[in-house]
Amino acid sequence: MPPAPPGRVGEARLARGAVQALPLAATSDEALARAAAAGHPGAAAVVWTRFAPLVRRLLRRTLGPGDEVEDRVQDTFLRFFRSAGELRDPALLQSYIVGIAMRVAREELRRRRLRRWLQLTPTGVLPEAAWSGVDAGARAAVARLYTLLDGVDDRARMLFVLRHIEGLELTEIAAAMDTSLATVKRHLARASQRILAAAQRDPELAAYLEAPGGESAARLGGGA
Structure with missing residues (x-):
C-alpha cells in the first residue's frame, strides 16, 4: 500500500x-x-x-x-x-x-x-x-464573495475559482475536471458572466474583482 x-x-x-x-x-x-x-x-x-x-x-x-x-x-x-x-x-x-x-x-x-x-x-x-494578515476591508469583501458563490452551483463555483482566482489555463482546468476544453469554455463563460455581473453590482466587491485573474482577484481568494 x-x-x-x-x-x-x-x-x-x-x-x-x-x-x-x-x-x-x-x-x-x-x-x-x-x-x-x-x-x-x-x-x-x-x-x-x-x-x-x-x-x-x-x-x-x-x-x-x-x-x-x-x-x-x-x-x-x-x-x-x-x-x-x-x-x-x-x-x-x-x-x-x-x-x-x-x-x-x-x-x-x-x-x-x-x-x-x-x-x-x-x-x-x-x-x-483567525484570519491574520488581512485587512478588515478585504475580509468583508471575501465574506461577500463567498456569499455570492454560495448562490451558484458547485461546478460554476469551482470553474470560477480555478480560472479567475487561481489563474489556471483552460487546458489545465479541463484536465483537472476530466472534461473537454469546449465544455470548460462553455460552462466557464456562463459562470463568469453570472458571478462577475453580480460582483460588479456590489461596490465592495467590484474594487477587488475589476481585474479577474489578476492580483486583486487572487488576493480576494484568500492569498497564497
Missing part, C-alpha cells in the same frame, strides 16, 4: 524525508507519479512537499477560510495515494491532484448544505480560525 501523507503534526518530519529523497525530489512530475504508483518509499514526502501548497490554496479559495480546510488537504492526498496507480498519463500529475482536490471541495460544499439544513450552523461553515 502506498504511504499516506502525514498529519499536521508530522510536517516537519515530512520535510526531512523529502531531503533524504533528494534524487526523487529533483525529478519530473511524470517520474514522480510513476514512483508514487509503484509505492516508492520517498514518493509520499515529495508529492506532499511539491503539491500541498497548491492544494491548500485551491481549497481555501474554493471553500473560503475555515478550520476544515486543512482536513480537506489531508483527504486529498490520502485519496491520491490510494488511487495513484489509476493515473492514465503520469505527465498530468498536477492536474490529477487538482481534480481530486476539486472533488473533495465539492463534497465539503455538500456537507455544508447538509449542516445548514440540519441547522448546525447558520452558514454551514464550521467556526473559522
Whole structure:
C-alpha cells in the first residue's frame, strides 16, 4: 500500500524525508507519479512537499477560510495515494491532484448544505480560525464573495475559482475536471458572466474583482 501523507503534526518530519529523497525530489512530475504508483518509499514526502501548497490554496479559495480546510488537504492526498496507480498519463500529475482536490471541495460544499439544513450552523461553515494578515476591508469583501458563490452551483463555483482566482489555463482546468476544453469554455463563460455581473453590482466587491485573474482577484481568494 502506498504511504499516506502525514498529519499536521508530522510536517516537519515530512520535510526531512523529502531531503533524504533528494534524487526523487529533483525529478519530473511524470517520474514522480510513476514512483508514487509503484509505492516508492520517498514518493509520499515529495508529492506532499511539491503539491500541498497548491492544494491548500485551491481549497481555501474554493471553500473560503475555515478550520476544515486543512482536513480537506489531508483527504486529498490520502485519496491520491490510494488511487495513484489509476493515473492514465503520469505527465498530468498536477492536474490529477487538482481534480481530486476539486472533488473533495465539492463534497465539503455538500456537507455544508447538509449542516445548514440540519441547522448546525447558520452558514454551514464550521467556526473559522483567525484570519491574520488581512485587512478588515478585504475580509468583508471575501465574506461577500463567498456569499455570492454560495448562490451558484458547485461546478460554476469551482470553474470560477480555478480560472479567475487561481489563474489556471483552460487546458489545465479541463484536465483537472476530466472534461473537454469546449465544455470548460462553455460552462466557464456562463459562470463568469453570472458571478462577475453580480460582483460588479456590489461596490465592495467590484474594487477587488475589476481585474479577474489578476492580483486583486487572487488576493480576494484568500492569498497564497
